[in-house]
Amino acid sequence: MEKWADNKAWFLVLPVFVVVAFSAIIPLMTVVNYSVQDIFGPGNAVFVGTEWFEQMLTDHRLHDALWRQFLFSGLVLLIEIPLGILIALAMPKKGWGVSASLVTLAIPLLIPWNVIGTIWIIFTRPDIGLFGVGINSLDLLEVPFDHTARPSYAWVTLMAMEVWHWTPLVALLCYAGLRAIPEAYYQAAKIDGASAWAVFRYIQLPKMRGVLTIAVLLRWMDSFLIYAEPFALTGGGPGNSTTFLSIYLVKLATGQFDLGPAAAFSLIYFLIVLLFSFIFYQALLNVGKGEKAS
Amino acid sequence: MGLVLRNVDKVVDGETHLKGINLAFETGSRNVFLGRTLAGKTSLLRILAGLDRPTRGQILVDDVDVTGVSVRKRGVAMVYQQFINYPSLTVYKNIASPLLRSGMKKADIDRRVRETAEILHLEDLLERLPAELSGGQQQRTAIARALVKDAKLLLLDEPLVNLDYKLREELREELQDIFRQREAIVVYTTTEPAEALMLGGDIVVLDEGCVLQAGPTPEVYRHPATLRVAEVFSDPPINYLSGRIHDNAVYLGSGSDEPVQGITRSLPDGPYRFGVRSHHLFLRPTGERDIEIQAKVTLSEINGSETFLHVTYDDAPLVVQENGVHKFKIGSAIKIYVNPDRFFVYDEAGMLVDSPDR
Structure with a gap:
């Protein structure tokens, strides 16, 4: 290979290195630094090796939070992805209805997170909330509805918040994917005599693979990192029933000021998100590709 | 089978897409x-x-009105400009897809798919x-999907337009063979006169939703009934010079008093x-x-191994198609030669009154 006349081109890459260093590498290294030390005070720290990691990996409260987290994110994906696809399929394809439905869908995405918390707390309050008063007046529940009273009620409220807030994003992505399918595909299917289900299964769904991959990854990461909603609603309660990983982490780091364990926890948390994002990405990339002639 | 369109109009949102279409197609015709x-x-x-219903008019298949019959029962196959295949199915399953609802036996489907794939x-x-x-x-897969079910009507909507030059040539030749063996009405749309000539058969020249001329392709090429047909059916579009005929002598250009030597046309006097x-x-x-025309170069474009030389003569733009790659200076004077026997003569309304013998 020929040798370059000079290496000035490297200077062009330098700004990116600087930005990435400050935005990712340096903060991450700080956390790594904390995670291997026991800090008693400024200038008074002891190197402890992997002790914090071992402690966190065997912490049963972390295990509980982790399973809770998996359950929550799994439910979020199971509800939001199919619901988003259904909404996108039902949306009008031309006329004034398009802009109307797009704007309506965008509303939840535009509201600040703490306002969302407040809206839903008021909405579900058993004394003045529309939902809380409404459901209790029907007298269906053994224990009157109160999102702070029972874990299941808190979960239902939280899921409703999450679904209301983020399904529109999935729907918008799917809608964009559907709109990108050329009309000729539908004509071809019509000529083949394909049913509506076949059109969905063999044209729309495969053509939405790209946007669905993005939707799944975004909703997975975002719901796995959920903090604002449970914090605003019950602060992790009742009991520990909505103490997800972030809530627990914040309690550990800023409540008990256990910086070492919290740093170790953060790194584990980060790796879990990364690992599952990778798994989802690979799975979605290859799903449906194994269909060979029978 | 014969397919007949009778007085077909198509209006979409007040816009006329098709107007007064009367056409007939025979089985086995291209x-x-x-x-x-x-x-x-x-x-x-x-x-x-x-796929669409005409706003007015009828479609008859073997003298039976099928205007309102759904596309599924028509026995048609269509190939599109875009490459339309089911993205998550293999080529095999794609080709088999039109047969799946036909109630055909699995072994028969397999045989048909493999035969078509081979073609x-x-x-x-x-x-x-x-x-x-x-x-x-x-696109081969899409064409195979269309061929596999032996449709009575095979429609191809500019199927080669998205392919590169080499592939287009190759597939065009193969398609001619494939069409020849079909017991079906084959309809093929194109914007390219060369493609139309190559496919032969019959041609329908369309413009602004109307049929301008229909007939055997070589016939229409040799005798384009109107100036517009000649424009659409020539690439680059046909050149025309204004002139007049007086006492059977031809005068070219607007201000010329000298008749063009050596040609006579026995046509009534007047502008042509x-x-x-x-x-x-x-x-x-x-x-x-040959007669000589003094023209001025306005543009020279090279296309493959041909040069298209744009010139003006008497304010009329002309395009000369010349073999080989040539360079010309823009604005320079140039002599152009033409055999007047090659002239198509159109009257002022643009109707053909005389065309070259061959």
């Missing part, structure tokens, strides 16, 4: 719809397929997904337009009968 973009080719194909040279690609194929192979295709204009005399 038909080309030639027209520029938005001429109504695709609209007409969609109506033939049964289109896809036999080694049956296990691939469409995304793993080249553009040409994807003389059309001549670009490949009949030359930069050197080619015979004794």
Whole structure:
């Protein structure tokens, strides 16, 4: 290979290195630094090796939070992805209805997170909330509805918040994917005599693979990192029933000021998100590709 | 089977897409719809397929009115400009897809799929997904999907337009063979006169939603009934010179008093337009009968191994198609030679009154 006349081109890459260093590498290294030390005070720290990691990996409260987290994110994906696809399929394809439905869908995405918390707390309050008063007046529940009273009620409220807030994003992505399918595909299917289900299964769904991959990854990461909603609603309660990983982490780091364990926890948390994002990405990339002639 | 369109109109949102279409197609015929973009080719194909209903008029198959019959029962197959295949199915399953609802036995389907794949040279690609194929192979798969079910009506909507030059040539030749063996009405749309000529058969020249002329392709090429047909059916569009005929002598250009020597046309006196295709204009005399035209170069474009020389003569733009790559100075004077026997003569309304013998 020929040798370059000079290496000035490297200077062009330098700004990116600087930005990435400050935005990712340096903060991450700080956390790594904390995670291997026991800090008693400024200038008074002891190197402890992997002790914090071992402690966190065997912490049963972390295990509980982790399973809770998996359950929550799994439910979020199971509800939001199919619901988003259904909404996108039902949306009008031309006329004034398009802009109307797009704007309506965008509303939840535009509201600040703490306002969302407040809206839903008021909405579900058993004394003045529309939902809380409404459901209790029907007298269906053994224990009157109160999102702070029972874990299941808190979960239902939280899921409703999450679904209301983020399904529109999935729907918008799917809608964009559907709109990108050329009309000729539908004509071809019509000529083949394909049913509506076949059109969905063999044209729309495969053509939405790209946007669905993005939707799944975004909703997975975002719901796995959920903090604002449970914090605003019950602060992790009742009991520990909505103490997800972030809530627990914040309690550990800023409540008990256990910086070492919290740093170790953060790194584990980060790796879990990364690992599952990778798994989802690979799975979605290859799903449906194994269909060979029978 | 015969397919007849009777007084078909198509109006969408107050806009006329097709107007007064009367056409008849015989089984085993190869038909080309030639027209520029938005001429109504695709609209007409969609109506033939049964994907759209005409606003007015009737479609008859063997004298039976099928105007309102749904596309599923029409027995049509269609190939599109885009490469339309089911993205998550293998080539094999894609080709088999039109047969799945026909109630055919599995072994028969398998045999048909493999036969069709062989015709289109896809036999080694049956296990691939469409995304793993080249553009040409994807379109081959789409064509195989259309051929596999022996439809009575085979429609192809500019199927080669998205392929590169080489693949287009190759597939065009193969398609001619494939069409020849079909017991079906084949309809093929294109914007390219050369493609229409190559496919032969019958041609329907469309413009602004109307049929300008229909007939056997060579016939229409040799005698384009109007100036507009000649424009659509020549690439580059036909050149024309204004002139007049007086006492059977031809005067070219607006201000000329000298008749063109050596040509006479026994036509009534009056103004005429003389059309001549670009490949009949030359930069050197080619015979004794050639006349000389003094023109000015405005543009020279090189296309492959040909040069298209744009010139003006008497304010009329002309295009000369010359073999080989040549360079010309823009603005320079140039002599152009043409054999007047090559002239198509149109009257002022643009109707053909005289055309070259061959």
